[in-house]
Amino acid sequence: MLKKAYDWIDERLNVTPLWRDVADHEVPAHVNPAIKMSAFVYCFGGLTFLVITTQILSGMFLAMYYTPDITNAWYSVKYITDEVLLGNVVRGMHFWGASLVIIMMFLHMLRVFFTGAYKAPRELNWVVGVLLFFVVLGFGFTGYLLPWDQKAYWATAVGSQLAGTVPWIGPYLQTLLLGSHTVGALTLTRFFAIHVFFLPAALLVLLALHFIMIRAQHIAGPL
Amino acid sequence: MAAGERIPGTPRYRHHLLKNPGTEPFLPNFLLKEWIAGSVFLLGFILWVVFNPMDVGPKANPDDTSFIPVPDWYFYFLYQILKYFPGNYEVFGTVVLPLVGALLLLFAPWLDVSKARHPYKRPLATASMVLVTFLCIWLTNEAAVQHRAEVAAEQGGGVSAGLPVLPKVPASQIHLVDTTMPGYEIFSHTCAGCHGASGEGGFGPPVYAIGKYWNEQQLYDFVIKGMGQMPPRGGLSSDAEVRKVVEWLAKQKG
Ligand code: HEM
Numbered sequence: 001m002l003k004k005a006y007d008w009i010d011e012r013l014n015v016t017p018l019w020r021d022v023a024d025h026e027v028p029a030h031v032n033p034a035i036k037m038s039a040f041v042y043c044f045g046g047l048t049f050l051v052i053t054t055q056i057l058s059g060m061f062l063a064m065y066y067t068p069d070i071t072n073a074w075y076s077v078k079y080i081t082d083e084v085l086l087g088n089v090v091r092g093m094h095f096w097g098a099s100l101v102i103i104m105m106f107l108h109m110l111r112v113f114f115t116g117a118y119k120a121p122r123e124l125n126w127v128v129g130v131l132l133f134f135v136v137l138g139f140g141f142t143g144y145l146l147p148w149d150q151k152a153y154w155a156t157a158v159g160s161q162l163a164g165t166v167p168w169i170g171p172y173l174q175t176l177l178l179g180s181h182t183v184g185a186l187t188l189t190r191f192f193a194i195h196v197f198f199l200p201a202a203l204l205v206l207l208a209l210h211f212i213m214i215r216a217q218h219i220a221g222p223l
Numbered sequence: 224m225a226a227g228e229r230i231p232g233t234p235r236y237r238h239h240l241l242k243n244p245g246t247e248p249f250l251p252n253f254l255l256k257e258w259i260a261g262s263v264f265l266l267g268f269i270l271w272v273v274f275n276p277m278d279v280g281p282k283a284n285p286d287d288t289s290f291i292p293v294p295d296w297y298f299y300f301l302y303q304i305l306k307y308f309p310g311n312y313e314v315f316g317t318v319v320l321p322l323v324g325a326l327l328l329l330f331a332p333w334l335d336v337s338k339a340r341h342p343y344k345r346p347l348a349t350a351s352m353v354l355v356t357f358l359c360i361w362l363t364n365e366a367a368v369q370h371r372a373e374v375a376a377e378q379g380g381g382v383s384a385g386l387p388v389l390p391k392v393p394a395s396q397i398h399l400v401d402t403t404m405p406g407y408e409i410f411s412h413t414c415a416g417c418h419g420a421s422g423e424g425g426f427g428p429p430v431y432a433i434g435k436y437w438n439e440q441q442l443y444d445f446v447i448k449g450m451g452q453m454p455p456r457g458g459l460s461s462d463a464e465v466r467k468v469v470e471w472l473a474k475q476k477g
Contacts, residue, residue: 023250032247034256043260050261054268074282081277092272100268102297113331113352116340123332130329137297144295153283154292162305165317182285223341 025215030222041115042219044108051101052203055139058094059196066146068192070185073148098140105136117220125213132206135199142195148188156191157183278477281392291373299366300359306369324355382428383451387436389429389477394421397431399475406471409464414457422475427453432477442469 010016029035031042065084067076080087109129112118118126145156160183164174179186247253284290294302301321308316327334335348342349375388382388399421401407411420418424422431433442446465449455456465 019250023248025249026246027249027253028246032253033260043257046257047261047264050264051268054265070283074279078279081279088276089269089272092275092277093269095277096268096272096275098295099297110352110356114342114349116335116342116345118332119335119338119340120332126332127329130325133328134325140295140297147279148283149280150283150287150290151280151293153285154290155294158292159294162317165313167314167318220340 028219028221031219041107041111044104044111048101048104048108049207051097051104052207054093055097055101056200058090058097061090062094063196068146068189070148070188073146073188077147077149098143101136102140105133109133115220115223119220122213122217122220125210125217128206128209128213132203132210135202135206138199139195139203142191142199145183145188145191146195153183156187160187280390281396284393291370293370296363296367300362303362303366303369386428386450387433389424389432391424391429392431394419394423397421397423399431401471401474404467404471404474406467406469409459409468410471413459414468417453430472430475432475434473434476437473439469439473442473 031039033040033043062080065076065080065087067073077091080091082088084090112126112129118129141159145152160174160177163177164170166173175181177187177190178184179190304320305313305316308314308320331348335345337345339345399407410418410422414427414430415422416425417427418430422433423429437445443465446457446469447455447462449457456462457468459465459468
């Protein structure tokens, strides 16, 4: 039955080569921990991706209850934490996951650096990787404000003041971040939009580039 | 649509690859094993999440300027750098150093252009990265230690080292539970004078969620003995009353 359905679709759309291309891709021995244990360092990129997937999923569920306005944001987070079924776990996943992404991404970057995998011809993928790093830090910075608690408020207040000290463009940068002259209603909606629309878009584009380049250039050979 | 012959059939294990040891197809061979490793990783993650439940800090209050601001831990290294460039040199910490660091990282492939890939064969690159990594870890730790000390110094009627520290929260945001228990009655008469009617703290430290850190027995042992400015039995005269108070207090988990 399943096979029939598959063949029916395949006859029309010829999907087999699409996934066979991925399936038949040979995984080299030097990156396969099942063959050489020390190759686990090559898993860090994949694990980063795994955690990013859980971040996207838990974030989608949080967005069902979260309210991005300054009167309700804190109460909505409190409601998720204390009342919603499994709300505490989902929020916990998103909270701890944010740190885990950073840790795994840092480890992944160290492995790429120490194996010299950023050298020609993979320079561009390294650049994409560093951009990914900045995007993930952006997620952390904007996400920190969303619970609208004291920690969130004052960290953003200081962060935006620091942006204001940049020579020449500082004041403009600060207004761009805050949407006004202090942390307030506009800042929260702005950070929310950046956190759930702008940055995910950038992340997905960069991840696609990252993975396409890895496929096109293969993983760097053994040392 | 991708070009190529239509290969009928669903995924199958490719036995002929066995004569080519070393490499293996991504699917299903590699992904299945990868999937198991990923599941173990996720299980560990979920266990961590379940055993470290979340809470919400006090609601943002723009008027309370006494709050000590702090970013999330992965910004600590940047935050710490700022402290070494006070006053007119501030721009070194806010712009120059982070920008130089970011550019060095971004353009690493064009700075380390030798063909050699082994870390030992390019000592400068390897040593720099090791150094930067340790520097970041040290800065992060330094920021954490300093922040903890600041918070401890800030807490009015602070606690002795080693005791759990509850964050200060306005009384209006505290929800005490089981206030029909006799222990609450005793708390209001005796302990509230120092710890606040809602346990928000006053002369003594906040205790509104002490049950999160100590169980009934631990609380009992502490209150019976007292410590520093905290009188033995918290000023109560009988051990039985202390037992009743801590029975209630242990239920306050924030
Ligand atoms: C969002 C975070 C990221 C994800 C999900 C990700 C994912 C991956 C994956 C799955 C691989 C395959 C090899 C492996 O797993 O080690 C890879 C390779 C690579 N990554 Fe990343 N990565 C991320 C961030 C970064 C960062 C921050 C850098 C460097 C600054 C970077 C640079 C590279 C390079 C140069 C390769 C090719 C390595 C080789 O050919 O051996 N990536 N990435």
